[in-house]
Amino acid sequence: MNEVYAIEMLGITKKFGNILANDKIDIRLQKGHILALCGENGAGKSTIMSILFGLYEPDEGIIKKDGKEVRITDPNEATKLNIGMVHQHFKLIDTFTVLENIILGDESLIEYKDNLNLFKKAFNYLNKHVFKLIDYKKAREEINKIIDQYDLRVDLDKKIKDISVDMQQKVEIIKMLYRQNDILIFDEPTAVLTEQEIEEFLNILRNLKNEGKSIIFISHKLNEVFEVSDEITVIRKGKFIKSLVTKDTTKEEVSSLMVGRKINGFNEKTPKEPHEEVLRVEHLTMLDPFSKKRVVNDVSFNVRKGEIVTLAGIDGNGQQEVIYGITGIKKIHDGKIFLSKKDISTYSIREKIKAGISHIPEDRHKHGLILDFSIYENTVLDRYYEKEFSHCFIINEKNIKKYADELIEKYDIRSSGDGNTNVRSMSGGNQQKIIVGREIERNQDLLIAVQPTRGLDIGAIEGIHELILKQRENDKAILLVSSELDQVFSLSDRILIMYEGEIVGEFLPKEITKNKLGLYMSGAKKDEVNAIKENENE
Amino acid sequence: MNKVKSFFNKLIKKDGTKTALTSLWCALLGLILGFFILLMINPSEATYGMSSVLGNYLVFTDPADKLNYFGQTLAKTAPLIAMSLSILVSYKAGLFNLGASGQYSVAVLVISFLGVGLNLPWWLVIILAMVAGALYSMISGALKAFFNVNEVISGIMLNWIALYLVNGILSGNPLVWDNAHSEAFVIESGNNAYIPQIGFDKLFAGNDIVGLGMILILVIAIIIFFLFKKTTIGYELKATGLNKDAADYAGMNKVKNILIATAISGALAGLAASLNMQNGFTSWKLSSVPPDIGFLGISSAFLGGLHPLGVIFSSYFIVHITEGGSMITDLGFSPEVASIMTSVIIYLSGFVFFVKEILRRYDLKDELTRLSRDKEETA
Numbered sequence: 001m002n003e004v005y006a007i008e009m010l011g012i013t014k015k016f017g018n019i020l021a022n023d024k025i026d027i028r029l030q031k032g033h034i035l036a037l038c039g040e041n042g043a044g045k046s047t048i049m050s051i052l053f054g055l056y057e058p059d060e061g062i063i064k065k066d067g068k069e070v071r072i073t074d075p076n077e078a079t080k081l082n083i084g085m086v087h088q089h090f091k092l093i094d095t096f097t098v099l100e101n102i103i104l105g106d107e108s109l110i111e112y113k114d115n116l117n118l119f120k121k122a123f124n125y126l127n128k129h130v131f132k133l134i135d136y137k138k139a140r141e142e143i144n145k146i147i148d149q150y151d152l153r154v155d156l157d158k159k160i161k162d163i164s165v166d167m168q169q170k171v172e173i174i175k176m177l178y179r180q181n182d183i184l185i186f187d188e189p190t191a192v193l194t195e196q197e198i199e200e201f202l203n204i205l206r207n208l209k210n211e212g213k214s215i216i217f218i219s220h221k222l223n224e225v226f227e228v229s230d231e232i233t234v235i236r237k238g239k240f241i242k243s244l245v246t247k248d249t250t251k252e253e254v255s256s257l258m259v260g261r262k263i264n265g266f267n268e269k270t271p272k273e274p275h276e277e278v279l280r281v282e283h284l285t286m287l288d289p290f291s292k293k294r295v296v297n298d299v300s301f302n303v304r305k306g307e308i309v310t311l312a313g314i315d316g317n318g319q320q321e322v323i324y325g326i327t328g329i330k331k332i333h334d335g336k337i338f339l340s341k342k343d344i345s346t347y348s349i350r351e352k353i354k355a356g357i358s359h360i361p362e363d364r365h366k367h368g369l370i371l372d373f374s375i376y377e378n379t380v381l382d383r384y385y386e387k388e389f390s391h392c393f394i395i396n397e398k399n400i401k402k403y404a405d406e407l408i409e410k411y412d413i414r415s416s417g418d419g420n421t422n423v424r425s426m427s428g429g430n431q432q433k434i435i436v437g438r439e440i441e442r443n444q445d446l447l448i449a450v451q452p453t454r455g456l457d458i459g460a461i462e463g464i465h466e467l468i469l470k471q472r473e474n475d476k477a478i479l480l481v482s483s484e485l486d487q488v489f490s491l492s493d494r495i496l497i498m499y500e501g502e503i504v505g506e507f508l509p510k511e512i513t514k515n516k517l518g519l520y521m522s523g524a525k526k527d528e529v530n531a532i533k534e535n536e537n538e
Numbered sequence: 539m540n541k542v543k544s545f546f547n548k549l550i551k552k553d554g555t556k557t558a559l560t561s562l563w564c565a566l567l568g569l570i571l572g573f574f575i576l577l578m579i580n581p582s583e584a585t586y587g588m589s590s591v592l593g594n595y596l597v598f599t600d601p602a603d604k605l606n607y608f609g610q611t612l613a614k615t616a617p618l619i620a621m622s623l624s625i626l627v628s629y630k631a632g633l634f635n636l637g638a639s640g641q642y643s644v645a646v647l648v649i650s651f652l653g654v655g656l657n658l659p660w661w662l663v664i665i666l667a668m669v670a671g672a673l674y675s676m677i678s679g680a681l682k683a684f685f686n687v688n689e690v691i692s693g694i695m696l697n698w699i700a701l702y703l704v705n706g707i708l709s710g711n712p713l714v715w716d717n718a719h720s721e722a723f724v725i726e727s728g729n730n731a732y733i734p735q736i737g738f739d740k741l742f743a744g745n746d747i748v749g750l751g752m753i754l755i756l757v758i759a760i761i762i763f764f765l766f767k768k769t770t771i772g773y774e775l776k777a778t779g780l781n782k783d784a785a786d787y788a789g790m791n792k793v794k795n796i797l798i799a800t801a802i803s804g805a806l807a808g809l810a811a812s813l814n815m816q817n818g819f820t821s822w823k824l825s826s827v828p829p830d831i832g833f834l835g836i837s838s839a840f841l842g843g844l845h846p847l848g849v850i851f852s853s854y855f856i857v858h859i860t861e862g863g864s865m866i867t868d869l870g871f872s873p874e875v876a877s878i879m880t881s882v883i884i885y886l887s888g889f890v891f892f893v894k895e896i897l898r899r900y901d902l903k904d905e906l907t908r909l910s911r912d913k914e915e916t917a
Contacts, residue, residue, distance in 0.1 A: 329786060350789030359787070367787040370780045377773070382788040384773055393769045 004067045006031045006183055006214035007052065007083075012061035014047055021047040024061070025240040027216075027233055029183070034205060034215045036229035036246070038222070038258055040483075044238040045218045046088070049185050052216075053085040054078040065183075084176030085185040090168050094161040098154055102175050103139045110135040146177045150207050165291070166197040173204065184208065185216045190224055191316060202228050220258065220314060222251045222524045234258055255518035259485050269469060274307035274493065277341075278445050278477035279326070284335035286321045296321045297501040299335075303446065308468070308478040312488045313498035314521050319481045320362060322498075323450050326479075327359050328352050329367075340445060353382055358439040362450035362481070364428070368435040371424040375415060378423050379404040379438050411437035412463075429460035436464055440471060447471055450481040465491060483521075485514050499523045557843035560893045564841065565855060568883030575879055580870060587866045591879065594862035602743040607861070609742025615850075615857045616755045617814040621835030622842055622849035623762050624806035628689075629844060630766060631799035632779035637678050637693025638807040639832030640700035641671040645808035646722075646822050646829075647704045649815050653731030654723045655713040663731045664812040668805040674700065675804020676797055683796040697828040708822055722821040733816045747819040755813060756850070758806070763846040765802075775799055807832065837884045840891065859883055 014022040054072040112120040286296040324330035328349040361367035415421040576584040595607030628635035645667040681687035735749035766772035842849030
């Protein structure tokens, strides 16, 4: 028998400029099943789902629903085909109530049904075309029915801004059900939830499945994937890797498929004995300014001269906040930071820079550069006040140019013109070289590098790796934040794995395999770690 | 020939040239639209009306009259330059000083009491007026820096507070209020607070309001130019204005920079009041709307391409057509027509950045095709 799939996406290819976001990806979703779509960041998961939801049109490939080929050109089209999607960032209107948000775009109007006399007919006509009064009563009844059926408790009259994130997610789910969607797409639904909320969410997924809905669920957290999914499709770097039946596979297999087996440039490093401690972080705790959730929870570690310590983890597990805390960009809630034995916890950003921190920030456009400044101006962004570059508030242009030209030469920064070129017009790799050059040249004791090669091509990546390794040779202490396993393995002397704001493991690179690291990063091993911790406490 | 061509090409590619060109385009567009308005209202006099708007003092036949009114136009340009610089400084630092009118009003209060009432020397009155403007502006600045209150909102509120404060304090106060004309006393020549004319009156056929103020504002414009070009303060302000996260990352002090920017901006608004009032030209009149120079400064700053030296020309242009416009009432156009016409021109001047953006996109396309061609060639 030919199996009829709820959704089939065959040979989907999507290019953005020269970047191949999706390369001949096949996805098959069986009716009434939960399909997990797994892959690393930037693997193309969100892109393929956006194609299914009509946000992008594929360059190649076909989409079939219930065996029939369809073309989905925009989200309205998708809704008509009963395809619904919950985006990673909810699409709700903060100041509207839950009820208003659910019916938004699909409002049923007040309409007299029986005993139609002239007045009622006239009203119906006018309301349909002029007044458009909404039948809240009917909508409320329908929604309450859905709430009962799927056990999704929410207060319909509260405003979105007054309810918690997991409630908002329920609103998004009800929204889909209200539109009678039977194919539900969830983009990283658990990224914003706490442990208990995830448990509840997974139950909701099971309920939906039991009611006959077909679900695609994007995640890189393998625990939950294995808990609820029937099938798993793995994609990596835009390519389709494999489809697996969940009960016939293991977490190890999936995680190795996700990250790929190839390990390159592993032990080119010369062995080096780290000494003298430079950075010491003690019990660092940081809160999300809005939800007051602990995004960094009691994190302690140190970095010594001549070693590269890596905070490894999937984006959004608190690594960024740890760096913000150390560099002073965000306030720390609790804990202490020492630099060369000096307590710098309460220093301002400027004072920390002066105390000896160099920082290659994650987001080069947001923090690292001023795009409308020239190369000259950007090379002194955090040291223009130094004696060499200015005196009594007057900028020494000659020295800045001389210094910047050296940097351009040494770090091979290329642009269409000279140092007066606007940084905005340059390629990402060359922009990054300005930052890397600037921060390394400051010759500070501690170099913090956050995702230093993100978005760069292979040549640029290698160049930056070399520069970082050279700093290690020069006996600097280096703190690296990375979510790319290749990078973690080729650079680190020690690996600290972060998951949900905590350090869940510390390893030397030779003690751990990529697959195991991947498991730790996706939280699969957390229970194990907790168990060990508890044992130790006892 | 080729050399000339390449020089011209280079000149065109320069950002400054582009801004200047767009400003000219916008001004021209405004003039054309203004002409249409005149045509609609009174076709027979439209051409003549337009020529007097454009000609301003040139329509006089007597050379002495020409000179005199030229001097008047220059004297009225000075305060607008100060106001444009005020807007410009705050804008460069990422703030929008909509409270300039309020700062101007508060400075007027100081000028009236210290200049007319106490008869202090002119330079001291100027300095104190600037201080008053700066302090008043720093109220918005402090609200922004410490409580993240939007400076546009607080600026507008402070405009009204200043307006009624100044109305209330000045009117009827025997020390400063001229009951006969129901306005504050004008600072006449001979008064200590009167800005010296240093011979300009003779140069401009006896015009009695043109004077040192003109030179002063040119010097200030050059100082502001150097502030942004050559000093660390200017560097920080620009960095904060362009990307406040990066400024943060680099350890720049946000609070300090906001306060500095608002203080300079307010001081310049105060200076505008001095240049307008301390030359015997005008004084405070009871009003129910904030002085419009604060808003005119915005147009002028944008028309000047947000360049400290560019605003000298844009301010002159605006005053020139406003003065010229005030003459067409004699041609049977109602005074409102003159205002509408000049407003349209000024309004379109505000399109500078819109036009520039379009040009930029056009340029980008050009660039992209060039790049792809280069790639093919190398491959």
